[in-house]
Amino acid sequence: MGLVLTVLTFSLLYIFELSLLPKQEGQAEALEIARKYTDLEDLEQFAFYNGKASYYSLLGQSKTKEPLAVLIDRESGKIYSYQLSQGISQKEAEKLAREQGAGEIDKTTFGYLDGQPIWEVKSKAAYYNISFKQKTMVSKEGL
Template identity: 45%
Template sequence: MTLGKQSLIGVFVLVSVIVFSILYILEVSARPFLQGQEQAEQVATQYAGVTSISKVARYNGEKSYYSVAGKNQADEDVLVLIPEESSEILVYKVAEGISQEEAKTIAKENGAGEISKVTFGYFKNQPIWEVKSGQTYYAIAFEGGKLLSKEGI
């Protein structure tokens, strides 16, 4: 083998090891979130009466919550907040608050540009929609639609 072929094989092996290492690290780092998501789904169905789940997200505010959207046994749309560090499960009927779309509109009225994410969460002892636009987060009260805070990173 010539020195050029050996170098090429060495570079290929090195790049392969780096790529597989990165993929392994990503898989290992995602595992806790996926396990938490599965637990949130189980809690929502067993303790909050959710019969079908349409979305699970994680909200990180004053405390961390898993947010589960779905339907209850009466076929009503519900939002469930499951705190990571407590057993107090909070259940809200979607019809009793503002929608995600209304929260986006309120955020835009208060300076938001392109919206990248909307998450149901809990802030200052009340349910909220957290709207992310760029590096700014808007906390919009679920009940009433009032802008509670606007924070940039």
């Protein structure tokens, strides 16, 4: 019985480790690309953004310590870089989403939708897409 529990425990831990591997590999690859082709130096947040296309989303600081967002299209490899001081902040985007009906915020991701950078604010089953540059809600998706 003890052997079965031990094997089961290690199997579950191994499966959990394997499930994290794509994110860890994606993060390492994206960070290497971002550092090579943009001014990103320090990474503070990494996420996958999956809208009409999929992107690696990296938030951090530039070499001059300016807040910076970098998006890398996972299919084409095209890179977008934005100084976060030149658009709506993450907190402002979350506030705007709440004004549009969002409840508790589950997650906020910097992304790219319909030719523009956005903040995707997830609240339960709804996604509020807030234009980074226009500072307005672009769309609401989900329930």
